[in-house]
Amino acid sequence: MKNISKEDYLSVIYKSADSNGEIKANQIAEKMNISPAAVTDMLRKLSKEGYVNYKRYKGTKLTKSGEEYARNMVRRHRIWELFLHQIVGLPWDKVHDEAHNLEHSASDELINRMEEMLDFPEYDPHGDPIPDKNGKLPEGNIGIPLSAVKPGHKVKVNRVHDFDSSFLQYISKIGIKLNKEITVIETLEFDNSLLVDIDNKETSISSKVAANIFVSEVK
Ligand SMILES: [Zn+2]
Incomplete structure (x- = not known):
């Protein structure tokens, strides 16, 4: 059983929710390759902690604090990816897993310094938008x-x-x-x-x- 963190759940909901910001538990399970029961357990926990609005059989939605949290994780992940690709020289197929391990541990100060070093990039090596320090995303075509x-x-x-x-x-x-x-x-x-x-x-x-x-x- 892989060890999946709260952060991972919030990131998946943030990235995969529909245009209303909603996602169903079974879609989360499919995306993360885990059982629907495990997802339901975690959603209850996240709901108690105030990160998501969860109702059984209904779509789950991030709360404001859940969204801020997830956006920051996504920001960290994508800055790490770009850093590993551009500065360290790892190919684009290797940076995701490495970034995943690093995104949790770096301080905000380090992330901000890396962002500056990369000249405030808008996109990661896979074309995903990078939220800036205030959570703002570049305006671009998602395709x-x-x-x-x-x-x-x-x-x-x-x-x-x-x-x-x-x-x-x-x-x-x-x-x-x-x-x-x-x-x-x-x-x-x-x-x-x-x-x-x-x-x-x-x-x-x-x-x-x-x-x-x-x-x-x-x-
Ligand atoms: Zn990426």
């Missing part, structure tokens, strides 16, 4: 999944899912990185896979891989 792009359209990568290193290694291998331009040539009805053009090379991408790459249209 749509590549799997939703119609044939004939040219798009640019602005964000990729960061939690699975084999996924990141795979997309690196086929030439995908942030800001890379991709043209969708064809979608295959049989399995929803995509035939795309990357650097004038045709590549087939599964629907699951495409669903984890976020893009915006290139005009």
Whole structure:
């Protein structure tokens, strides 16, 4: 059984809640790869501590203090990731796990110094926005999944899912990185896979891989 902290729950709720800020317990369980019962236990605890509004069978929502807490954890995580990538030189598929271990222990002062050293960055190595000291996020396009792009359209990568290193290694291998331009040539009805053009090379991408790459249209 992996040791999952309160912070991890709050971060997942913060990152995965819908546009109303709500998320269901079974979605949290799926995201974290743990049992719904374990999630329910933790949500009760977090609710008692004032971090979430939890009602059985209903969506869970962060309270104001829960949101502040989660936003700060996400900020720490993303600054660490960028620091490890830019300064230490770790590849983008290695920084998530390292940052996860470091984000809990660093002082606010250290995080602020790292942010300054990185020249107040807006995005982490995977294209995720970094909240500033006051919790403000950069205004930018969060993008749509590549799997939703119609044939004939040219798009640019602005964000990729960061939690699975084999996924990141795979997309690196086929030439995908942030800001890379991709043209969708064809979608295959049989399995929803995509035939795309990357650097004038045709590549087939599964629907699951495409669903984890976020893009915006290139005009
Ligand atoms: Zn990241």
